[in-house]
Amino acid sequence: MSFLKYALPALAVAGRAAAQSSCSAATTTIQNAGDASALASCTTFTGSIAIATGTTDNIALDGIQKIQGSLIANNVTGMTQLSAGDLETITDSFTLSELTVLSSLTFPVLTNVDMIEWTALPALQQLSFTNGVQTASQVSIQNTQLNTLDGINLQVVDQFFIANNNYLENIEMQLGNITTSLILESNGKNVSAIFPNLDWAYNMTFRNCSQVSIPSLASLNGSMGFYSNEFSTLNAPNLTTVGGTLSFVSNTDLSNVTMPSLKSVGGGFQIANNTEFKIVNGFPKLATVGGALDFYGNFTNVTLPSLSDVRGAFNLQSSADITDDCSTFQSLAGSNNVIKGTFTCAGEQAKPSGQGSTPSSTGSSSSSSSTHSSGAIPMYIPTGAAGFMGVVAAVFGIF
Numbered sequence: 001m002s003f004l005k006y007a008l009p010a011l012a013v014a015g016r017a018a019a020q021s022s023c024s025a026a027t028t029t030i031q032n033a034g035d036a037s038a039l040a041s042c043t044t045f046t047g048s049i050a051i052a053t054g055t056t057d058n059i060a061l062d063g064i065q066k067i068q069g070s071l072i073a074n075n076v077t078g079m080t081q082l083s084a085g086d087l088e089t090i091t092d093s094f095t096l097s098e099l100t101v102l103s104s105l106t107f108p109v110l111t112n113v114d115m116i117e118w119t120a121l122p123a124l125q126q127l128s129f130t131n132g133v134q135t136a137s138q139v140s141i142q143n144t145q146l147n148t149l150d151g152i153n154l155q156v157v158d159q160f161f162i163a164n165n166n167y168l169e170n171i172e173m174q175l176g177n178i179t180t181s182l183i184l185e186s187n188g189k190n191v192s193a194i195f196p197n198l199d200w201a202y203n204m205t206f207r208n209c210s211q212v213s214i215p216s217l218a219s220l221n222g223s224m225g226f227y228s229n230e231f232s233t234l235n236a237p238n239l240t241t242v243g244g245t246l247s248f249v250s251n252t253d254l255s256n257v258t259m260p261s262l263k264s265v266g267g268g269f270q271i272a273n274n275t276e277f278k279i280v281n282g283f284p285k286l287a288t289v290g291g292a293l294d295f296y297g298n299f300t301n302v303t304l305p306s307l308s309d310v311r312g313a314f315n316l317q318s319s320a321d322i323t324d325d326c327s328t329f330q331s332l333a334g335s336n337n338v339i340k341g342t343f344t345c346a347g348e349q350a351k352p353s354g355q356g357s358t359p360s361s362t363g364s365s366s367s368s369s370s371t372h373s374s375g376a377i378p379m380y381i382p383t384g385a386a387g388f389m390g391v392v393a394a395v396f397g398i399f
């Protein structure tokens with residue numbers, strides 16, 4: 001049988017001395033419970049263990065403490081239980097995919113895995129990981145029925161991708177930092193993402209979340225984006241720097257964002273299509289935007305009192321009257337001024353739109369624009385209610 005390809009050391013053969021033994025093989029394929037128990041004397045297994053597609057037995061990999069390699073079960077459609085009572089470490093990947101009836105995953109002492117790659121586990125509702133996985137470089141969990149991730153409580157991770165787990169209601173980790181990326185999307189309808197100790201991350205993307213809690217987040221090397229979430233408030237009290245872009249797009253209930261310490265956004269800053277987001281006043285210290293500032297929506301008030309350097313374009317469009325705020329921003333526009341790129345600010349727009357779009361002339365609020373792209377010729381956006389106070393003089397950006 002193929003599983004016997006691994007080499008049993010002499011000690012293991014001697015029986016009771018098995019506690020110290022190690023075994024090795026490139027890949028050992030397990031077909032049934034007997035094959036699994038035959039590995040019980042391998043305290044350390046060097047090589048990978050795969051579970052054969054046709055396996056229908058419950059598989060218990062007891063005795064093995066460390067797999068110096070991967071543990072893989074792909075397309076094992078008849079296996080309902082997989083366990084490893086003594087396994088603490090998997091140095092490479094723990095891969096589970098297309099296990100249609102797997103309902104029990106019991107790894108009570110597993111704490112270290114390099115990569116968790118789980119996909120299409122439609123019968124898996126919970127993990128029985130008593131100690132909990134604490135370190136992993138990559139975690140990707142998709143299309144499972146997991147209700148929680150209890151059992152995975154990472155302190156450090158490089159990549160964390162959790163998507164399409166329709167019953168997942170709670171993602172809570174002790175993570176201190178995320179060195180590459182975190183992406184959460186299309187999980188349970190009421191999923192909360194809670195990272196009480198997260199200090200910094202490279203990139204983070206939150207989609208379809210009902211709650212996001214990042215009380216200690218201080219910085220992002222790269223970008224942070226919130227798309228189609230359901231929460232109404234977002235508070236990031238300790239966030240000072242976003243190295244890349246900061247985006248809030250299509251969060252239907254979002255009405256209040258508070259980032260009282262945020263000073264700098266290295267890339268673009270976008271707030272778009274958040275129907276209920278009317279008062280933007282939660283960025284009292286924001287001074288620098290390295291890219292474009294692009295806000296469009298149903299704003300009634302937009303204030304950025306500390307703004308001192310916007311290097312890209314500035315676009316603010318709203319369905320409501322924002323005459324006063326447009327006047328304030330207008331006074332900051334110009335090549336030697338705060339807002340150096342193309343300036344557009346318009347209220348009372350039927351369809352507030354993104355940077356590069358031309359506000360429609362139906363607005364009766366302020367509407368003005370300047371550009372440097374067409375040389376010295378100013379681009380002037382007239383308003384419908386010409387003659388009334390609506391028109392704020394165009395400012396010409398000259399680079």
Ligand SMILES: *[C@@H]1O[C@H](CO)[C@@H](O)[C@H](O)[C@H]1NC(C)=O
Pocket residue numbers: 053054075
């Ligand atoms: C899964 O295994 C079955 C046989 O058990 C095979 O017919 C099928 O092609 C496999 N699917 C994948 C995606 O490997």
Ligand SMILES: *[C@@H]1O[C@H](CO)[C@@H](O)[C@H](O)[C@H]1NC(C)=O
Pocket residue numbers: 155156175176177
């Ligand atoms: C990353 O987070 C872990 C866990 O909190 C911490 O031990 C480590 O010092 C952090 N590393 C850096 C570079 O911040």
Ligand SMILES: *[C@@H]1O[C@H](CO)[C@@H](O)[C@H](O)[C@H]1NC(C)=O
Pocket residue numbers: 179180181202203222223244
């Ligand atoms: C962070 O996100 C940006 C923009 O999507 C991407 O270009 C960059 O490669 C990402 N960096 C990492 C470390 O994932």
Ligand SMILES: *[C@@H]1O[C@H](CO)[C@@H](O)[C@H](O)[C@H]1NC(C)=O
Pocket residue numbers: 185186187207208227228
């Ligand atoms: C998640 O949000 C995306 C848009 O970002 C949307 O297309 C999708 O339908 C949402 N999924 C769920 C499960 O709500």
Ligand SMILES: *[C@@H]1O[C@H](CO)[C@@H](O)[C@H](O)[C@H]1NC(C)=O
Pocket residue numbers: 190192210211
């Ligand atoms: C959503 O989850 C929160 C806890 O995270 C709970 O308080 C709330 O009642 C839940 N809402 C619904 C509609 O289930």
Ligand SMILES: *[C@@H]1O[C@H](CO)[C@@H](O)[C@H](O)[C@H]1NC(C)=O
Pocket residue numbers: 215216217238
């Ligand atoms: C916020 O930052 C301050 C100063 O760095 C720190 O003392 C405080 O513990 C942080 N708050 C949280 C919730 O991490």
Ligand SMILES: *[C@@H]1O[C@H](CO)[C@@H](O)[C@H](O)[C@H]1NC(C)=O
Pocket residue numbers: 200201202219220221
């Ligand atoms: C990302 O930011 C953290 C915290 O400021 C820093 O320790 C880390 O070195 C940065 N990573 C990269 C790749 O710049």
Ligand SMILES: *[C@@H]1O[C@H](CO)[C@@H](O)[C@H](O)[C@H]1NC(C)=O
Pocket residue numbers: 235255256257258279280281
């Ligand atoms: C947003 O919430 C904060 C508290 O988190 C509050 O101080 C602020 O007034 C709120 N802003 C708006 C516009 O409701």
Ligand SMILES: *[C@@H]1O[C@H](CO)[C@@H](O)[C@H](O)[C@H]1NC(C)=O
Pocket residue numbers: 249250272273
């Ligand atoms: C905002 O909504 C409009 C209209 O549905 C759409 O064309 C635009 O792409 C949306 N903006 C973003 C950033 O998704």
Ligand SMILES: *[C@@H]1O[C@H](CO)[C@@H](O)[C@H](O)[C@H]1NC(C)=O
Pocket residue numbers: 272273274275296297298319352
């Ligand atoms: C403004 O609010 C209306 C609903 O009142 C919504 O249909 C529209 O998409 C919102 N516009 C933007 C740009 O968010």
Ligand SMILES: *[C@@H]1O[C@H](CO)[C@@H](O)[C@H](O)[C@H]1NC(C)=O
Pocket residue numbers: 279281300301324325
């Ligand atoms: C919103 O703007 C209007 C008009 O400029 C002003 O009267 C009102 O006090 C502002 N409200 C807030 C909460 O800033």
